[in-house]
Amino acid sequence: MKSRRFVFRDIEWWIATFVFLIIVLTNIVSGANYDQIDKFFGSVFMPIVIYIGFYVIHLVIIPNYLADKKVVRLILFSILCAVITGALSGVCAAGIGTDAERFFRFYFSMLALYPGYLLTAILLKKMLLPPTFKDYHLYNGVRLLTIVIFAVIFLIASQIFVNQGTLIILFIVLPGVIFFVLYNYYLLYKNRQSGNIKAYRWFLWGLISIIALVFFIIAAEQHIPEIMLLGLGMILLLIFVIFPLSNLIFKKYEDYIGKIDDLSLQVNQSSANLSFLRSQINPHFLFNALNTLYGAALMEGAEKTSDGIQKLGDMMRFMLHENHMDKIPLNREIDYLRNYLDLQMLRFKNESNLEVEIKLTDDVCEGSIAPMLLIPYVENAFKHGISTKSKSWIKINLRCLKGSVHLDVVNSIHPKKQTEDPRDESGIGLENVKNRLTYYYPDKHTLTIVANDTEHFVHLGVQLS
Template sequence: MKERALQFKQTEWWMVSGVFFLIILTNILGGKISIGYIGGGEFDQMAQYFSTIFIPAILFTAFYFMHMKVAPIYITDRKTWKLILLSLLIFILSWLATGAFYIGADWGQDMFIPFYFAAVALYMGYMFVVSFLKKATLAQTTPNYLGYNISRLVVLYVFLLTFLFKFHRFFHELILIIYAIVVPSLIAIFIYNYFLVYRKKQTGQNKASKIYYWLLIVLMGAIFFTITAASGDEEILLVGLVAIALLVLVINPISNALFNKYQGYIEKMDELNVQLVEKTTDLKQLRNQINPHFLFNALNTIYGISLQETAEKTAESIQKLGDMMRFMLHENTQEAIPLDREIDYLINYVDLQQLRIEAQENITIEFSRKDEHCKGNIAPMLLIPFIENAFKHGISLQKKSWVRINLRCLEGSLHLDIHNSIHRKNEDDPERVHSGIGLPNVKQRLQLLYPSRHELVIRENDREYFVHLSIQLNKS
């Protein structure tokens, strides 16, 4: 309620629907005109009975088409002529239909029906006030959503209550009493219970909670006793006793159940928000760790080439590195990228490594791939740490070495297999200390991004290191 505007279109629809449903239902049951007049031969009474049903139905239908159909169309296309034309059509048809029942049932002879034009004026006034509230609270640098939501709810209630006062000839007075007294009283009791009873009990202030609980009961008893004493009507005291019994046995238990449910939702949302923030932070940190790690390895490769080879090969290496750095700068920051872009990045990396070691006869590099089904999206920089690890620990310029990579795609899934030789680092080799940066990060990312949708198998022996990775790219 503090962070965004409520869905008032639905709120208005349900509040107005509830009021008209109660009016029409009670009138059908004879709440205004006795149902015994039907078929009794008294035409005026029968006409008035049916008018108390159809007049509210006509007004409700006009509201439905105006508020739920015409207004949304105008908000979408902003065609003023269409708004005016449809509004006039609804106005004229509902006015004529209401006037026919109004005059036919002998409620009056004036076609300029006072309550009908009052209803139209109230609706227009409500829309004007709502527009003013939006400009006053939301069209600011920092929108005041809480003020807007509370103000609009109050305005909606006041306008509906005003309509009921204007329309009271056509329904039983009990509805007005319920809406004007009972509903506000229930809302006040719920607010009172939440802030002064429930919240204090939740924070450990049990004594204060009990005091406020009994204070409400005493206040209700005092109010009904005072009214009884002033009016001399003992039935009011009986009504008060029933109201207190309902408060203790019905309203308070229901309100506590609702508050517990609401508190549970709030705690769950807070927990999910914390998890979301933690995962987002983790992903950002993991990416920041991976990027510099690979960048330094690539620069070392270029440096080695520049010492051994001609400028032509160095230029080719720099071009591939440039493509890779562009990928890291522009696409590595996205949540997901096309799978073929990730594969292009792998190809550039392997090509760059082959340029570095192609003159070495004791080193074998194989990269087989099937690209026909490599469609869809994948989180960036998920595959490269495994391949980078293979070259980092599997290549030695003095010993026989190999890296064999197999990449294939099936419908909706990707499979990567890597075999590489192992050349153990000496205890005093600085690379040994930093050898675990890439793989732990990518394992954590896989758990965050593809939970239950990936399979990672890593095996090793004295001579060889094996990795198998399968990722289900599409959620089932």
Template sequence: MKDRILPFRQIEWWVVTFLFVSIILSNVVTTRTFNLDFDQSMVYFAKIFIPLIFLASFYFFHMKIFPNFLQDGKKSKLIIYSILTFFGSFISIGAFSVGANFTSDFLMPFYFNSLAIYAGYGAIIYILNQILLTDINKDLQPYNILRFVLIYIFLVIFLFQFQRIAGQVVLLTFAIFIPVILTLILYNFFLVYGLKKQGRKGEANAFYILLIFIIAGIFIFISIGKGDPEFLIPGIVIIVGIIAILFPISNFFFKKYDNYLGEINSLNIKVDRSTADLSFLRSQINPHFLFNALNTLYGNALHENAENTAEGIQKLGDMMRFMLHENNQDQIPVIREKEYLVNYVDLQNLRLKDQENVEIVFSHSEENCPGQIAPMLLIPFVENAFKHGISFQKKSWIKISLRCLDGSVHLDVNNSIHRSNEEDPERKSSGIGLENVKQRLNILYPEKHDLIVRENDLEYFVHLSIKL
């Protein structure tokens, strides 16, 4: 309510609908339909159909004609449809008014008074917008509260000039009973329930007792002034209604509202925590892969007299560009993640291609992979395979399969296990990448990924499917 304007066009529509439905129901309930003569029947139907016509006219202009004009700016449509709505409602209401003897001719004061009230409300709202909505960064709560007050004021003004059709019951309900009930609810929220929620039960109980004494005092004073003890009965009814009905029901909804706010705050905290976790995880992953790549080039230079160093540096440059420019994005094309994975495996092949005991099989489709994916989700499983699956003395194998389908990515990694390889330059890597990617999968793709990990004494198998 502080940072945005409430949808007042819809609020005004629902308030007016509630008003006219109340008028119609009141007229239906308070009129005995049996043994009505012709004149009484005309009055009965007029009190039902006149509010219906007013409501329909309000809907067409307030919810359709004028909003469409604000969107397309076509004045001709606004004028034509407004004239049609005016004459349609004017003739219909006039026929019922004359038939029910509400007026002697078609120049109905209450009809034009209603139009004047609606036009006056619109003019005041326009002026209010020009005064209070010039600063987009200001607190909008006073504006929203003022709009509610204006809606109520013009509603009561309309009822006073429409009371011959609306009736005294509806007028008293909207002019007195509803404001009194809202005042009591606000009193309870701020001075009784609110203080109890703050742990100030003594003050809350004092305000609660004070309210009861004020109401009792008012009706005792009226009873003494009128000299009739029967005036105490409404006071007793009101006090019992407050104690047994109004305050318990309002407290129930206040608690529901507090629980709702608590859930929103919890969700906001979880979102902030998840965002912080993702940033932290990424900050861990970036140097992790960079150092692995440098170790690979170091081992390659020692074993091959620098014959393939140029190719290795080129691939490392592609990987570093990926980490610097794309790894910090929330989503990247799947093809870029695939290219990073291919470069990583190629660097490993440069280091291991002369090792007879090592078999590396990498199968992937050549066509482009469609869709978007969070970066650095696939490489940790492949990196883990090279970290634990390679031995220069024992038979080793790594088999990688990457399949890109429409709307999903599937990665299978199967490798031998050699955890005590002293000659492997990646043996001392930190190993945080695999745990981090599991956490990221749970945060970014809840219920949208399938991770299967199997392990025995000889080999390690990972299957990962992600719905993009």
């Protein structure tokens, strides 16, 4: 399966935000060592100014250029942002006692570093994106490595406001935490989840023994016994903080993935159910139409039969092509309904006991609808509402309102022994339509069915998207 391309603009922003946050927090904590207030505020606000300048260019100016392709505006706003950022950061640099020459070397190196990264990213797109390679794995990995490399270069070049504490956190503490989290996931958490407790204990106590041994050797060489307490604190931090928190994250992640898998399974099952429902509905209409044509051919000449065949061809085309779509134009659904009614009238027009009243809107109905939602209730009226011995009636009224379609069907009811096809009384077609209405139009349809001893009434209203 082809991998997905990462959204690197977001990744770049999150990494930059994290790095600058560590820098600012470290400068605040270490600011107590400054003997002057302007040095403290300069060390804190200078990285904030640089970060705001990065944010404006990276997430405002460049995305706007990608949208409108206006090069002049890109250049003007970039220069303006660079000038304002340089002026404000220059004031902060003066506050911490940085001379002008050192500041300008730093700032112009920053101005060169960012375009250098953008150019590198463009070259990687040209070299590594499909179809050059079959998927995005290599491209994603190289881009992530490139971000890390440029972040390291930035930290090295930003010594005027990046202190030693920041470097320790980003280059020692953070990689160490990442290592222990990965160690926990692959060697501890996975083994415990799979029930391999013996391997889990070996890896846990093996790690603790190695850490204790390393700190013991360092304490012995440095002749500082207190280093052993630092090793003990690190072991306690792993056991009671890092491992439990990472286990909680792993569990939440697996629950989240499990929910996604369950939803995907439900979607696949719903699609299969819809296909099954359609396969149940379609043959019923085809056989009805064929029976109608058969009766018309016996009773009348070729002219009306050919007209019926043409209408049947339109209906079959509809079912072969459009009936398998999720949504179709409402006018196509109504055209199918007209063809069905015309075929039925060919069959029953000489029935003296039958009164049929049909009102179909002549307006062009706008909007889309799930196919085969209207016809089952009309078809049900012809199937159960006609008797060759008793007076029968069918009244159909279809109208389109703004954003909705409404169908009213009224038909007479006769004893079961007088229905045309007494073997077919399961009503599975109507149940399928109800299921599809619930699936496609939850809380956006009304279905009212009222029946007494002599008459059956259906009203269907659907709000169209």
